Amino acid sequence: MTAATPRERERELHLLVFGHAPGSLAGAWRVPGVGSDVASRRQRMVETAQVAEAGLLDGIFFADGLNFGPDGTWAHKVPDDFEPLTTTAFLAAATEHLGLVVTGSSQFQAPYTLARQLLSLDHLSGGRAGWNLVTSFSEAAAANYGSRGVVGHDDRYRQAEEVLEIVKTLWDSFEDDAVIADRARGIHTDPSKVHRADHHSEAFDVAGPLGSTRSSQGQPVIFQAGASTAGTAFAARHADAIFTGHPTLAQSQDFYRRITQQARDAGRRTLPIVTPGLSFVVGSTEEEAQRYEKVVEESFIPEYQAAWLQEVDIDVTGHPLDGPVPLDRFAAASEKHHTALAGYKTLATEGNPSLREFLYKTISAFGLRVVGSPERIADEIQHRFENGAADGFILQPPVAPDQLQLFVEHVVPLLQKRGLFRHEYSGSTLRDHLGLTPPANRYTTNR
């Protein structure tokens, strides 16, 4: 057996937040006080990051679907899915400690470009970058990328594996002592410590080297979110942190056990950090939370949600919202989205919800959602953290920064008082926050 990792000896709670402003709720733009002009949207993004940093969060997380979503959603959404790399580079100048996690597709972006952009962000943020590696399943995303079609499920992960290897090799192009800056002799860099990737395969020919040194955290942190068998296996081998979502404690514990075991089996000494999504509505009191929940309900757009479900082979559009859930409109099986489909079926049958109620339940995907007082939310976090279900959470405030602000004011102090969460940042990089050590440079190791 391997020795206990530092994380096992002294576990720390990790909290990240979805950076999407004005919030994770699609109808957030309807909430009174949320401005729609571009300047106020930019300002909301900045404030969300700054509030997250004031609350000592590990990082802010930007998803990116690389497409505008199903046609049926267009009428109801704000076009504010900013490209994450330039957005986070901008936010890096508005924050000092907050980790910046961006989504990047292993299928649609050239590995050289991915490696270069992520390393650029890592440098400009002083070692705070993370890469949420997605394998991009949607046809709609493929349609935005010229001729490259959608790759089959298992092939996607084989490709992701190769892309990750190329990207990490490129990140190591410069050994840490390559720059000698000998002003007298005019020698800036020792060329024997700069390495070409020279990766040549059926799928990729990438020469390298990358035109920059490593960052202060060595390499960006790898996040991954796959839930399928292939996705989980990939995450267990490669992810520093895993984004997931399960409604019940038992399901969360089961996932946590499996992924941890798979990581051990793969020979990993530092196990992946598991951070499920956490949707919440909080107020300073239970009553205030319930009042806010009413606002969220009123702003919610069921037609929008129904249009999204078409993506996972569920088509309930046009059915009466106050009637029963038309279960015959759920695909019997789905090759691409089997996990999601099964989760939604459970939501649709438990407690016999109306279609509207079912659609409302789906806003947290099928992950954890808690509405209530600061104590209630802190209790749920603590319970899952202490019972082998999570190492932390990615917060999904329905309206941001408003709800995040309340979380930081009321929930964070409770978590601190209970000895679960930091009282100050102990380091400056995302790896520092997550308790990860910088990876050794592969070329230095091989010397």
Next chain:
Amino acid sequence: MSERREGHVLLGINVLTLGYLPAAWQSNLLHTHAPTDPDYWRRIGALAERGTLDAIFLADGPILGNPSYDANNTRLDPTIIWSHVARATSQVGLIATASTTFNDPFELAERLLSFDVSTGGRAAWNLVTSRDTGSANNFGLDEVLGRGDRYERGSEFADLVIALWESARTGDDVVHHGRHFDLEGRLHVPPSEQGRPVIFQAGGSPQGRALAGRVGEGVFAAELTKEGALQHYREVKQNAVDFGRSPDAVKILPGLLLTLGSTEEEARRRVDEIHDLGPSAYSVLWLSQAIGHDVSTLELDEPFPAELLEAPLDVSTFRGSIGFRQSIFERIRQSKPTVREYLRETRYTGSGHGGFAGTPEQLADKIEDWFYSGAIDGFNLQPDRLIDQLEVIADELVPILRARGLYRHEYETDTLRGHLQASSPTPGFGRTPGLATAPEFA
């Protein structure tokens, strides 16, 4: 000239990381990791705003050069650097180079528009088609395409990017099935304060100038002589008019390699000092690449052989910049230097891009002369070393230009397109009613 040209010049800075001279990194003013240090980049942005400059410009190639003597080959992604600097500045335009050969049009359109929103409408895309094999090797290609194919792809790429930016405004899908790209979709990023990013173009080939006339709003030109500049200025402006645009819709800013000193001698001494720190082979290698001929095979103390200067250019094999090559040969034909003299002279007069070594007063004279002659709308200044020369530009050159009525006293507009359009109208074309100076926005 019967009537003096109205309005003011445009001033940009071609940052080239630390400066255009490869030995810039050896200065004690810079610490070792300046090119990757966010503080360095924010400092450059702040200095540019101190001088109320119109824009700062970052060239790019997705490749590492020879890192043993050239720290400028540290190349982070310009859109990411400038998005970072956006937060530390509020008015200066931010121009990022990106290649149409090594990017995907959807991804780049989304990235540039997000960048534009982050900057509050101060972003520009400098469109390049890339010409080096080393970059190609980083993207699974053995060679870059020939010039014709590159520009054909580049042109389709530019149209598609513009259509996607428009889709962000109109909400309509782009349906495009072209020779190089198939795309059905739209962007889900809001238009910025200037609608969409400004487009710059830097190539001096006929294809490049045609593209600039059609879609360019700024041209980063390469001019060694005023006569050449005058001719190219008219040509690009005429191209714009031929495409139904106003001549004012495209602004022309040649690059100018720059060293300022309190006397001309001091400036020349500074050039020599920084040059002599760098490897001696650098200028030979640079010139060889620029003219497509191995300069080390030439007699150093003989003039350039006439057959070299007159030989027709084989555009199918030449990988260098046609604009640079033209301007270099023009200069050599004019002054007939020996190879050694030329290499020496180009330290002060530039090579490819024009050069200048002298006092701020003398530079103001040159800017004034070229501006009133109708050869430029402004200059893209390329300091030998940014960290100290940018202060001289902001604190000495700019006040002189202001005193002469050639430059504004403060920012008068908030977006980059606003800055460009507020500069002096094109002389000699008259005002053509009905022609658009800027893309229209809701």
